[in-house]
Amino acid sequence: MDTMRERFISTASRLLDEDPRLAVVLADISSDGFKETAQKHPDRVINVGIREQLLVGAGGGLALAGMRPVMHTFASFLVERPFEQVKLDLGHQGVGGVLVSAGGSYDWPAGGFTHMAPGDVALLDTLDGWTVHVPGHPDEAETLLRRAVQGDDLVYVRLSLPSNQQARPVTGAGFLTLREGHGGVVVAVGPMLDAVLAATEDMDVTVLYATTVRPFDDAALRWAAGSPDRADVVIVEPYLAGTSTAAANDALNDVPHRVLGLGIGRAELRRYGQIEEHLAAQGLDPVSLRARIGAFLRPAG
Amino acid sequence: MTKDLYRLMALMTGDEKHGPAATSTLDAIWVLYDRVLRVTPKTVDAPGRDRFLLSKGHGPMAYYAVLAAKGFIDEALLPGFGAYDSPLGHHPDRLLVPGAEIGSGSLGHGLPIGVGTALGLRAQGLTDARVWVLIGDAEMDEGSVHEAIAYAGPAGLEQLHTVVIDNASARYGHAGGIAARFEAGGWSVRTVDGRDHDALYEAYTAPHPGRPHVVVARVEPKNA
Numbered sequence: 042m043d044t045m046r047e048r049f050i051s052t053a054s055r056l057l058d059e060d061p062r063l064a065v066v067l068a069d070i071s072s073d074g075f076k077e078t079a080q081k082h083p084d085r086v087i088n089v090g091i092r093e094q095l096l097v098g099a100g101g102g103l104a105l106a107g108m109r110p111v112m113h114t115f116a117s118f119l120v121e122r123p124f125e126q127v128k129l130d131l132g133h134q135g136v137g138g139v140l141v142s143a144g145g146s147y148d149w150p151a152g153g154f155t156h157m158a159p160g161d162v163a164l165l166d167t168l169d170g171w172t173v174h175v176p177g178h179p180d181e182a183e184t185l186l187r188r189a190v191q192g193d194d195l196v197y198v199r200l201s202l203p204s205n206q207q208a209r210p211v212t213g214a215g216f217l218t219l220r221e222g223h224g225g226v227v228v229a230v231g232p233m234l235d236a237v238l239a240a241t242e243d244m245d246v247t248v249l250y251a252t253t254v255r256p257f258d259d260a261a262l263r264w265a266a267g268s269p270d271r272a273d274v275v276i277v278e279p280y281l282a283g284t285s286t287a288a289a290n291d292a293l294n295d296v297p298h299r300v301l302g303l304g305i306g307r308a309e310l311r312r313y314g315q316i317e318e319h320l321a322a323q324g325l326d327p328v329s330l331r332a333r334i335g336a337f338l339r340p341a342g
Numbered sequence: 343m344t345k346d347l348y349r350l351m352a353l354m355t356g357d358e359k360h361g362p363a364a365t366s367t368l369d370a371i372w373v374l375y376d377r378v379l380r381v382t383p384k385t386v387d388a389p390g391r392d393r394f395l396l397s398k399g400h401g402p403m404a405y406y407a408v409l410a411a412k413g414f415i416d417e418a419l420l421p422g423f424g425a426y427d428s429p430l431g432h433h434p435d436r437l438l439v440p441g442a443e444i445g446s447g448s449l450g451h452g453l454p455i456g457v458g459t460a461l462g463l464r465a466q467g468l469t470d471a472r473v474w475v476l477i478g479d480a481e482m483d484e485g486s487v488h489e490a491i492a493y494a495g496p497a498g499l500e501q502l503h504t505v506v507i508d509n510a511s512a513r514y515g516h517a518g519g520i521a522a523r524f525e526a527g528g529w530s531v532r533t534v535d536g537r538d539h540d541a542l543y544e545a546y547t548a549p550h551p552g553r554p555h556v557v558v559a560r561v562e563p564k565n566a
C-alpha cells in the first residue's frame with residue numbers, strides 16, 4: 042500500500058490532467074514526486090523553492106487569477122510558518138485554496154520537534170471557513186482530495202504516515218458510526234481509529250470515526266450521545282489534545298456532558314526514535330488509551 | 343490633474359496641503375492608471391485585465407483619489423474615509439473597494455500574491471495581462487518580498503511588474519541599493535524620479551522580454 046503522501050502525488054497528477062483550473066504549488070518538499078507531471082504541466086506545477094511565505098502568497102494570487110491552488114509541504118511549514126499568509130492571502134482576500142500537509146505531529150520522530158506540527162488544526166480553528174480533513178487511510182485521502190479540489194473554499198487536508206488497516210467509506214462530510222454502545226461516545230479522528238477500536242474492544246461505547254473534523258459533525262455527536270440528561274464523550278485526535286473539545290462542548294451545549302480530549306501534549310518530549318514510541322509516550326497506544334478512556338467513562342464511586 | 347487629485351485627497355484628510363509622505367505614491371499610481379493599465383470600472387472583473395496591487399496599503403489616500411478620479415469609486419465616498427460604515431479604510435479591503443485587487447496593510451504580502459497572479463494568468467494563456475505591484479522601500483525589510491524577488495526572475499515572469507516607492511524610509515536602508523537587489527534576482531530594472539510623469543511612463547513601458555520588470559521611483563525622503 043502506498044502512503045497518503047504518495048497517493049496525494051499520484052492523485053494530484055491525474056487531477057492536473059483532468060482539471061485545467063488546478064495548480065499545485067510546492068516548496069521543494071515532494072517536488073521529486075511531481076517531476077514527470079511538472080514536465081507535462083510546466084505552468085501548473087510550481088515549485089517556488091524553500092520559500093513558504095511565497096508558497097501561500099502565490100497560492101492566493103493564483104486563486105485571485107481564477108485558478109484552484111493546491112499548496113503542499115510539511116505541516117509545520119505550511120500552516121505554522123506562513124500562518125499570516127494563510128490568514129491574509131487566502132481568507133482575507135476572499136479566495137479559497139487547498140492546503141495539503143505531510144508530516145503531521147509525529148511522522149518523523151527522528152527529525153525532532155522542528156518537523157512536528159501538533160498545533161496545525163488548532164491554529165486553523167482561529168480562522169473562519171476552513172474545512173479540515175484528517176484521512177486515516179490513503180483511499181480516504183484520495184476521496185477527500187478529489188472532493189477538496191472541486192470547490193472554491195478553504196480546505197486543509199492533513200496527511201500522515203500512519204494509517205488504519207482498512208479504509209472506511211467517505212460518504213458525506215459527517216462522522217461515521219462504527220459501533221453503538223450505551224456507556225459513552227468515543228470519537229476517533231483519522232489515523233487514531235485502529236488504536237481506538239483496539240482499546241475499546243470490550244467497552245460498551247459508541248465509536249464515531251471522523252475524517253472531516255471541521256465543520257464538526259454536531260448532529261452525529263448529539264445523536265450518539267443519545268440520552269438527554271447525560272453525555273460522556275472522548276475525542277482522540279492525532280494532533281494537539283483538546284483541539285476539538287470546544288466544538289464538542291458547543292454541540293452538546295444543552296445536554297449535561299463531560300468531554301475528555303486526548304491527543305498530543307503541549308510539552309515537548311525532546312525525544313527522537315520511532316512513531317510507536319511517540320504514540321506510547323503521548324498515551325495514544327491501545328493500552329494507554331484503554332486505561333485513559335476506561336477511567337474517564339467508569340461511573341464515579 | 344494633480345490639482346484635482348489633491349482636492350480628492352483633501353476630501354479624506356480635510357487638509358488642502360499634503361506632506362510628501364501622503365503623496366509619495368500619488369504620481370506613480372496616477373501615471374499607471376492614466377497611461378499604462380488596461381483596466382476600467384467596466385472591466386474590473388474581466389479575466390484579461392491588467393491588475394494593480396497596492397501592497398503598501400498604509401496611507402491609501404492617493405490610491406483612493408486615483409480610483410475616484412478614474413471612476414472606480416464614487417467621490418462622495420471619500421469624506422467617510424475610515425468611518426465604520428465606509429468601504430474606505432486606512433488599509434484597503436478588496437471586498438469593499440471596487441477596483442481594488444487586494445486587501446493590504448500588513449507589509450510584504452502584495453509581491454508574493456502578484457507572483458501567483460502572474461503565474462495564474464500565464465497558466466490560463468492570458469499572457470497579455472500585466473500585473474503591477476506597488477511596494478515601499480521600507481516594505482523591502484520584509485523577507486517575503488525577497489522570496490518573491492528571488493523566485494520571479496528565474497521563473498521568467500515577464501507579466502510581473504513592481505514599482506518601488508523609494509522615500510528612503512527603511513530603517514537601515516538597503517545596502518548596495520534597491521535596484522541592485524532586483525537586478526541580482528534577474529529582473530529588468532529602471533530607476534526614475536517618482537514625480538516626473540514622463541520619466542515614469544517611459545520606465546513603466548520599457549520592454550523587458552522574458553524578465554519581470556521593476557521601476558524604482560525616487561521621491562522626497564520621508565524624514566528629510
